[in-house]
Amino acid sequence: xxxxxxxxxxxxxxxxxxxxxxxxxxxxxxxxxxxxxxxxxxxxxxxxxxxxxxxxxxxxxxxxxxxxxxxxxxxxxxxxxxxxxxxxxxxxxxxxxxxxxxxxxxxxxxxxxxxxxxxxxxxxxxxxxxxxxxxxxxxxxxxxxxxxxxxxxxxxxxxxxxxxxxxxxxxxxxxxxxxxxxxxxxxxxxxxxxxxxxxxxxxxxxxxxxxxxxxxxxxxxxxxxx
Ligand code: ADE
Numbered sequence: 500x501x502x503x504x505x506x507x508x509x510x511x512x513x514x515x516x517x518x519x520x521x522x523x524x525x526x527x528x529x530x531x532x533x534x535x536x537x538x539x540x541x542x543x544x545x546x547x548x549x550x551x552x553x554x555x556x557x558x559x560x561x562x563x564x565x566x567x568x569x570x571x572x573x574x575x576x577x578x579x580x581x582x583x584x585x586x587x588x589x590x591x592x593x594x595x596x597x598x599x600x601x602x603x604x605x606x607x608x609x610x611x612x613x614x615x616x617x618x619x620x621x622x623x624x625x626x627x628x629x630x631x632x633x634x635x636x637x638x639x640x641x642x643x644x645x646x647x648x649x650x651x652x653x654x655x656x657x658x659x660x661x662x663x664x665x666x667x668x669x670x671x672x673x674x675x676x677x678x679x680x681x682x683x684x685x686x687x688x689x690x691x692x693x694x695x696x697x698x699x700x701x702x703x704x705x706x707x708x709x710x711x712x713x714x715x716x717x718x719x720x721x722x723x724x725x
Pocket of ligand 1: 585587634635637642
C-alpha cells in the first residue's frame with residue numbers, strides 16, 4: 500500500500516512514521532508513506548498557500564492551485580483509490596472504515612489548515628472526508644497520522660502474533676478485556692486467579708465475559724443486539 504500525505508506543515512508528520520510499528524511496516528516494504536510539502540507546489544513567489552475568504556470573515560482559506568497541482572502530479576504517476584480530506588465536518592472515523600481502507604492500493608490524505616480548503620478542492624478532487632472526532636484540531640496533520648496509523652497496523656504482515664489486531668477493541672464490536680502482567684501480586688492487589696489457572700478455555704471465556712461487561716458498561720452503543 501502507498502499513502503501520500505499532503506500537508507502545509509510536513510514537519511508535524513515526521514515522528515509518527517519514524518518509529519516502532521509504522522517505521523517497521525515501511526522497512527518491511529508493506530507500506531510506502533510519502534509526505535508532500537504544499538509549499539513546494541505553489542506558484543506564488545512568496546510561497547503563499549492561503550488567502551482571504553471571498554465574502555469576508557475571519558480566517559484564511561487554503562488556495563486551490565498548490566493542492567490541485569500536487570494531486571494532479573501524483574495522479575499522473577499512479578491511480579488512487581481514495582483522496583481523503585481530514586476535516587472536522589467529515590464522516591467520523593471508525594474501525595470499519597480503517598479495515599476497509601487497509602485493503603486499498605494507493606490513497607492520498609490531504610490535511611486542512613486555517614479555515615479549511617477552497618470548496619472547489621473538495622468538489623473536484625476529494626472522494627472521502629473524515630473527522631477523527633467531534634473536536635477541532637489546529638490542522639489535519641495529527642488526524643492524518645491517526646488515520647494512517649489505524650490503517651497501516653491492519654495491513655497483513657505489519658503486526659505479529661503478539662501485537663495482533665484481531666484482539667483489539669472494536670474489532671468484534673467489543674472493547675478489549677483487561678490485561679495483566681507480572682507481578683501476580685502488587686502490594687496485595689492480585690491478578691484474577693483464572694488467568695493463572697493455565698486453562699486456555701477458561702481464560703478465553705473469562706476474557707469474552709470481561710469484554711462484554713466492559714462494553715456494556717462503557718460503550719453500550721457499539722454492542723450488537725444479536
Ligand atoms: N482537522 C481539524 N480538526 C479535525 C478533526 N477533528 N478531524 C480531522 N481533521 C481535523
